[in-house]
Amino acid sequence: MRPLENLRVLDISRALAGPYCTMIFGDFGADVIKIELPDQGDESRGWGPPFVGEPYRSYPGESTYFMAVNRNKRSLTVNLKSSEGQEVIKRLACVSDVLLENYRTGTLDKMGLGYEDLSGLNPRLIYCSISGYGRTGPYAERPGYDFIIQAEGGIMGVTGPEDGPPYRVGISIIDITTGIFASTAILAALHARDITGKGQLVDLSLLDTSVAILANVASNYLVGGVEPRRMGNAHFTIAPYEVFQARDRWFTLGALNPRQWDLLCQVIGVPELNKDPRFLTNRDRVENRAALAKILNAAFASQDADEWTEKLQVAGIPSGPINNIQDVFNHPQAPVRDFVVGIEHPTAGFVNLPGFPYKMSQTPAALHRPPPLLGEHTEEVLIELLGYSSEQVALLRERKVI
Numbered sequence: 001m002r003p004l005e006n007l008r009v010l011d012i013s014r015a016l017a018g019p020y021c022t023m024i025f026g027d028f029g030a031d032v033i034k035i036e037l038p039d040q041g042d043e044s045r046g047w048g049p050p051f052v053g054e055p056y057r058s059y060p061g062e063s064t065y066f067m068a069v070n071r072n073k074r075s076l077t078v079n080l081k082s083s084e085g086q087e088v089i090k091r092l093a094c095v096s097d098v099l100l101e102n103y104r105t106g107t108l109d110k111m112g113l114g115y116e117d118l119s120g121l122n123p124r125l126i127y128c129s130i131s132g133y134g135r136t137g138p139y140a141e142r143p144g145y146d147f148i149i150q151a152e153g154g155i156m157g158v159t160g161p162e163d164g165p166p167y168r169v170g171i172s173i174i175d176i177t178t179g180i181f182a183s184t185a186i187l188a189a190l191h192a193r194d195i196t197g198k199g200q201l202v203d204l205s206l207l208d209t210s211v212a213i214l215a216n217v218a219s220n221y222l223v224g225g226v227e228p229r230r231m232g233n234a235h236f237t238i239a240p241y242e243v244f245q246a247r248d249r250w251f252t253l254g255a256l257n258p259r260q261w262d263l264l265c266q267v268i269g270v271p272e273l274n275k276d277p278r279f280l281t282n283r284d285r286v287e288n289r290a291a292l293a294k295i296l297n298a299a300f301a302s303q304d305a306d307e308w309t310e311k312l313q314v315a316g317i318p319s320g321p322i323n324n325i326q327d328v329f330n331h332p333q334a335p336v337r338d339f340v341v342g343i344e345h346p347t348a349g350f351v352n353l354p355g356f357p358y359k360m361s362q363t364p365a366a367l368h369r370p371p372p373l374l375g376e377h378t379e380e381v382l383i384e385l386l387g388y389s390s391e392q393v394a395l396l397r398e399r400k401v402i
Contacts, residue, residue, distance in 0.1 A: 002029025003363040007190070010096040011035060011073065012080075012089070012113075014042045016146070016172055017130050017206065018102040019069040020179030021186070025098070026072025027356055027365035033092065033381055034070065034372065038077040038402060041374040042066060053347035056374070062348055067371040071343070071353055075372035076381045077402050084401040086111055091386050093118040093125055098186055102130040105140045115201045125199040126189045128182055134205035144206045146172040153210025158217055161232045178209040234293075239285040240264070243322065245297050246305035253296075253308075254318040261285075263315045268299040345370040378402050 007030040011022040019034075019042070026032040036042050039057055044066045051061035079085040090113070093099055099118060101108055108114050115127040129135060132144015150156050150168050160167035185202045193199055211218065220226045220236065228236055235241040241254040255261045261282075265273040273279060273295065278288040285292055300308055305321060312319035323331070329339055338355040345351045356365040382388040382402070396402045 001363055002366060003360070005029035005031075007031070007098065008033070008096045010089075010092050010099040012099065012101040012103070012108070013130065014102065015044050016069060016175035017178040017182070018100050019044075020176055021128075021130075021182040022073065022100055023069050023071060024179070024183045025186075026369070027358075027367075028363070029366070029368075030098075032073040033096075033377075033385075034073040034075045035080075035089065036075055036077050036374060038079055038375065038400060041075075041077070042070070044069075045374065052351065053345065053349075062345070062371065062373075067345075067348075067351065067353065070371040071367055072369045073372055074369070074377035074381055075375055076378045077375035079401050080108075080111055080113070082399075082401050084396065084399065086113060088382070088386070088401070089113055090118065090121055092381075094122045095385055096122070096125065097190065098126045098128065100128040100130070100182065100186070104143050105129070105131045105133075105135050119199060119201075123198055124193060126186055126193065126202060127199065128186050128189075128202040128204070130178060130182055130204050130206075132205060133207050135203045139207075146175045146206065149174045149206040149210050153207050154214055154217075155210055158214075158228050158230055158236075160230045162230050164230075166230060173213075174206050174210050177213055178204055178206055181209055181212070234289060237286060238282060239289045240292060240296060242293070244293070244300050246300045246303060246308050248304040250322050251300075251305035251309050252318075252320050252322060253312060256318070258282075260317050264312070264317055267311055267315050267317065268296065270295070270299060341367045343367050343370045346373055346376070375402070 004025055007025065009022050009025045009030050009032045011018065011032055012035045013019055013022065022032045022034070034042070045059055045063050047065040048060075048063040050064050051059070052064060052067075053062040055061055078088050080089065109117070115129070119125055119127060131140070132149065133139035133142050147168055150173070151166070153174070155173070156166040156168055159169060182202070182204050185204065189200050189202055217228045217236065220228050233243040238254070238256055241256065243250045243252055253264075255264045261279075262274050265271050277284070279285045279292055309319045309321055321327070328334070331339070334340070337359075340352045341355045342350055342352045351370065353367070358365055379390070379393050382393050382396075383390070388396075393402070
């Protein structure tokens, strides 16, 4: 059994936040129908290199960006601007449990595909809308992008060196986290539907997500009245909790409590350090962070990073290497925890994809469909779910509806 195999998700989203959300549903067995524009498809199909597989239309192959978040889905191409295409979406909404879209606020409403339109046809529909700034407020109609929201939503304001430029997080953290938040909210709405029998509108924005994940950083300001600042790899309220320079390279270390701090002083061979009045408490160490880092780096310069991380871990002090991506997939945990899953793709051959972060004993996630070719399942979905004949499908193609 797959835990969501009785659900159907209509995915009218592109790029990353929406597709990441619906991928989670597909991983757990939901029938995810990805709506794409004819000829063009999801814009992330063109985001590369690298590309793999055979060239098609204007693309040199399948972009690895697209493949990363579109497994376990069926692709149906529909021209949303045509009345016949809009009718296809309305009919699909009537046989779906969830619809997810991430168009600019108001775009689908103008096509007769907004929440009020489709919930009128299917009152049990969970309609999830992801936008840059949300469906309300003065910025509601503005488009939103991860990089811009990282800046506007405070993430870049606390990321980067203290005396240098602000940095973006190295992954699209806002898009991905919004996708995860969306999956949680949709599941909550589905549970509510089990009680009330009614669907509802789920409204998420990239900006709301950015504010939410500020978490303790936001609390420093809201509760403590302190404006957090960029601190490089250091932690605003814990020390030592940052990167340090060993003889050969950088590594990470965190001593988060008095016991770990005492052990650290012993491991580096300076047990008297924990009696230094500058470093007696975590508050003292935070206030004298620069002096502490100088002492620790001097001690760590005597050995390589791997030697230090081994000693520290044996002593029970959190520590680890700073890995590149190749190192990650060669990690000792990788084969045990299935960091990689693979499947045969129609044009790219056997492809490896990031594994499932969720491990479930009775209803595990599974890779049962490769990332789809553009429009690969158009005829299949129209015939299977909506009862179109092969002749009707051919006519729709001739009219460029699909």
